[in-house]
Amino acid sequence: MLSYKNLSSQDPEVFSSVEKEMKRQSEEMELIASENYVSKAVLEAMGTVLTNKYSEGYPGHRYYGGNQVIDEVENIAIERAKKLFSAEHVNVQPLSGSPANAAVYFAFIKPGDKVLGLRLDHGGHLSHGHPINFSGMLYNFVQYEVDIDTGRVNMEKVREIALREKPKMIVAGYSAYSREIEWQKFKDIADEVGAYSFADIAHTAGLIAAGLMNNPVPIFDVVSTTIHKTLRGPRGAMIMCQEKYAKQVDRAVFPGMQGGPHDHIQAAKAVAFGEALKPEFKEYAKQVMANAKTLAQEFLNMGYKIVSGGTDNHLMVVDMTSKGLNGREAEDVLNKAGISVSRSTIPNDPNPPMKPSGVRFGTPAITTRGMKEAEIKQIAKWVNEALENKKNEEILGRIKKEVKDMCLDFPIPSI
Numbered sequence: 562m563l564s565y566k567n568l569s570s571q572d573p574e575v576f577s578s579v580e581k582e583m584k585r586q587s588e589e590m591e592l593i594a595s596e597n598y599v600s601k602a603v604l605e606a607m608g609t610v611l612t613n614k615y616s617e618g619y620p621g622h623r624y625y626g627g628n629q630v631i632d633e634v635e636n637i638a639i640e641r642a643k644k645l646f647s648a649e650h651v652n653v654q655p656l657s658g659s660p661a662n663a664a665v666y667f668a669f670i671k672p673g674d675k676v677l678g679l680r681l682d683h684g685g686h687l688s689h690g691h692p693i694n695f696s697g698m699l700y701n702f703v704q705y706e707v708d709i710d711t712g713r714v715n716m717e718k719v720r721e722i723a724l725r726e727k728p729k730m731i732v733a734g735y736s737a738y739s740r741e742i743e744w745q746k747f748k749d750i751a752d753e754v755g756a757y758s759f760a761d762i763a764h765t766a767g768l769i770a771a772g773l774m775n776n777p778v779p780i781f782d783v784v785s786t787t788i789h790k791t792l793r794g795p796r797g798a799m800i801m802c803q804e805k806y807a808k809q810v811d812r813a814v815f816p817g818m819q820g821g822p823h824d825h826i827q828a829a830k831a832v833a834f835g836e837a838l839k840p841e842f843k844e845y846a847k848q849v850m851a852n853a854k855t856l857a858q859e860f861l862n863m864g865y866k867i868v869s870g871g872t873d874n875h876l877m878v879v880d881m882t883s884k885g886l887n888g889r890e891a892e893d894v895l896n897k898a899g900i901s902v903s904r905s906t907i908p909n910d911p912n913p914p915m916k917p918s919g920v921r922f923g924t925p926a927i928t929t930r931g932m933k934e935a936e937i938k939q940i941a942k943w944v945n946e947a948l949e950n951k952k953n954e955e956i957l958g959r960i961k962k963e964v965k966d967m968c969l970d971f972p973i974p975s976i
């Protein structure tokens with residue numbers, strides 16, 4: 562564990578919250594698909610004096626003096642990211658996924674332009690055109706859906722909508738979609754209608770970097786990703802594009818969207834990319850996917866319905882209505898059993914967004930702890946037992962204790 566001796570003595574109030582969160586993370590089963598645990602080295606990089614620096618601009622062209630070292634760090638991050646994703650150009654400054662997406666739209670299209678994106682309640686992201694998000698307010702989004710019977714994106718239908726609507730940009734890459742994405746078909750459709758192709762690989766970036774899922778970077782015009790999901794780095798994002806778009810993307814991030822980059826986070830991004838380039842990371846990503854397959858199979862064996870019937874990546878959306886619960890109830894019950902999940906809509910959800918029908922499960926975090934098939938099978942049993950005994954506080958309490966015992970056998974790397 563890092564030393565927190567100054568924090569604890571100077572500000573016991575904040576430290577007490579940090580301590581409680583460390584305890585919670587140590588003792589609870591983290592099945593939220595977008596979360597992960599960073600390494601000690603990534604955590605240390607985030608806590609460096611690089612946070613003290615201002616460095617608006619880009620390596621070699623800054624609006625502040627004293628950036629020799631910061632340039633070095635940003636260039637390391639860029640070079641490693643290029644290698645990981647075979648990217649021609651990378652901007653590592655975006656502060657998080659949504660701001661990165663804002664910069665992408667800003668770089669390629671104008672307010673009011675038409676964009677085609679997947680509906681939020683079908684697995685898309687808020688920043689892919691939802692009316693309550695800047696994307697839906699500023700741009701004229703048309704939404705595609707997944708097929709209800711297959712739970713998958715139907716490329717024929719995407720093409721039909723694209724031919725009819727003639728969008729300026731097509732967005733692919735999702736938050737709650739468990740299948741491989743047909744990047745080349747998206748690119749072909751975009752080319753056919755003269756649209757920019759934009760991939761948002763926030764969720765699967767780590768699996769793509771490991772070479773286990775198809776990589777849109779070499780074929781798409783522009784790709785954004787968060788760093789903190791399967792890629793297991795600090796909170797933040799980056800944008801990758803072809804060299805011919807480098808200038809407009811960089812200008813959209815700074816000065817278009819942001820001021821100074823967060824240099825301590827840039828350092829942590831570089832460290833995380835360094836980790837992802839190592840052979841161990843490929844083994845990790847393989848295990849994430851194997852664990853997700855095992856978890857999905859266990860749920861299917863227990864009679865749960867999974868959107869699209871299974872998973873090709875690290876996550877799955879399980880329909881809870883077959884067990885007489887909605888996603889909100891399931892989330893609350895599992896929370897009492899020490900298991901963290903996030904409720905999720907299912908395609909054409911009959912229930913309202915605050916009480917959707919599904920729960921999204923993911924394996925990136927528990928795999929970082931070192932859990933494998935045997936643990937996954939036990940976790941599936943606990944989930945099912947908790948849901949079937951949703952009102953029985955005694956059983957939920959017993960499961961919570963068993964969950965804690967297992968978790969303590971698989972410590973989080975930084976605690």
Ligand SMILES: *Cc1c(COP(=O)(O)O)cnc(C)c1O
Pocket residue numbers: 595657658659660662685686688734735736761762763764787797798
């Ligand atoms: C998580 C996610 C984002 C947003 O990332 P934030 O860092 O939370 O802003 C964007 N796009 C997709 C597809 C995501 O899953």
